[in-house]
Amino acid sequence: MDDIIQMEHDYLLQVYSRPDIVFTDGRGSTLYDSRGRAYLDCAAGIAVNALGYADPELTEVAQQAAAGLWHVSNLYHTAPAVRLARLLVETSGFAQRVHFSLCGASANEGALKFARKYARTRHGEGKFHIVSFSNAFHGRLFGSLAATPRPKYQQAFEPLMPGVRVAEFNSLPSAAAAIQDDVCAVIVEPLQGEGGIHAATPAFLQGLRDLCDAHDALLIFDEVQCGLGRTGALWAWQDCGVAPDLLTSAKPLAGGLPMGAILMTPRVADVMAVGDHASTFAGGPFVAAVAEAVVRRISQPAFLAEVRRKGEVLKERLQEINSPHVLEVRGRGLLLGLQLDIPAGDVVKAGFEHGLVLINAGPDVLRLAPPLVITDAELDAVVERLDAILKTW
Template structure:
């Protein structure tokens, strides 16, 4: 007997580390989704900045279909053509000389941190091991990355955290100067904090980090897992600032929904990731690489990237109009198709209350902490979907205000 899974089956069979919404989407096309009952939703969540081309985009569907009939997985005992093509595409489009492929953003950041420490040991000795990151940052859920991330709630309760990790204040260069020194091997930063509230870095801050790294023989790591692959209006956000990191990590939008991650760096630094120092069983498999290559080639065009900037302005205009009417937001901020609306003092901590109301009105959104409504839709979301989605979001916010 065939049964249809229900939301109650999640509570029955799945580990309780997530609390998904009550609806179960079963089909998607572009920026719209349909649940088990056939109800339609406009997707402003984008799988948490993952679905860069929406749902079932023909370019990605064709890539996965074609590759699925050729080769899926070999392991890293062999290389494969899609992985080599993807690496070449990333190198030619960025500052990097070398690429390491893996399966997620957490893996990419783990590799970046391990490489930074290994590079420091190779060139300066084991005493140069300090990593500086920032409060409210987020870099993944491995034990190393969650410890480097600046939100203790994610590392508490698992025993002693790795040592040699220091946290400064984001956008406060003086707080970094107080921590950096000869023992610093790397500074890790998001060009725009994602989980920390959709907070863009300032030009002066990132330039100051670049200068401090140069002065202290430290590596600058940009975590572009959430801001990368067109999300900011450039292929990678570092291009918006004109500041080049030593190591860059990428995932989420890179696969358009297929699990894939990458670490990019220079030839000189990559030499420290010698044979046997690190690995990823699924990293660089042919199926993921083929999909990611299709996504990168489609996104890295003037039409798509200029469209991201245009859509950003449309989102901002709609959110400002909603706020003018209801006064629920203190600030609207972000870059490209990654935007955050911080709640006003009267609605402090109530961003999360918008999400179920939005679902009932037929639009999917996110939060970045309890006080910031977050949107990370498809980079190519149609303007008609933006307009309709915002109308639905406005109805949800009207209901929030009515609740008092």
């Protein structure tokens, strides 16, 4: 273990702060380190491993796919990408076209580009502004970073992409002031992840829909973290019934393999032409085959009902923790946040000593995003260990 950690320091760019743990294996909702110690995982690779670790079905699909084509590029047709696109359209509730990307940031980047192409095609020059919201996180590429109003992420890389306005999350008056005729797109997370687990109200999302329609701007829902079953609905927008023009997905999409997708309505797709956007690796046959299995599994009504039930159980158990440091429990499904009056990072560090993998969502919010297949007994253990950690303060 010490050799691996030293090599990490010697050879990898030091842009991450990692604990002195080397994970080597995983089963279900449990991770194992190089010393054989087990950890209940409440991070799921940052809401990625929705089906946990070493899932038998995904393993079988991946093994079969690995025996076939891995890559031919998007210059050619492959069956897995087409089947996955059809499945995403059929389960989306609003979309008719899909474009694949490599990650959430690149999916958001593509959605912003599509919105600018739509506005230029429909209205000519000048309608290029993008509206995002306080506490948002849309990625770290130049377009997505410009829409992520976090000085600590932005300042070292300025000047960023111009034309982004930031309004107050869940404030329709603020949104109305920002969304004018020169706006081409509004991008919002139905349930903010990195920003502290804040849910957009149905009235706010409906208001954004109305403002976008009034100004012929496109409404983009960033569901990279909150989508694909995480809230207990297949797509988080379905919780409030307000449909977007574009939806971005990534984290859990291919079960831990790198993949993103942009789902869109025909009016968006109709303005895009051959050569407007591309990616060498996106939607490759190997990754798409695994992603199809993930989406089919998660989209089953019984699976989603279990996520909703387990989310309610976990939320109730967390609210029962008798600690003065827990100020609020919020979120939906299995994306929950504990607002604390102590640094969340300290709780995350203490979690490793108690066999618990945790992540934060800002300086004082503890984020719980376990695999969607976590069991009731494991949820009980998570709460018991977290309760024991908080008692040490």
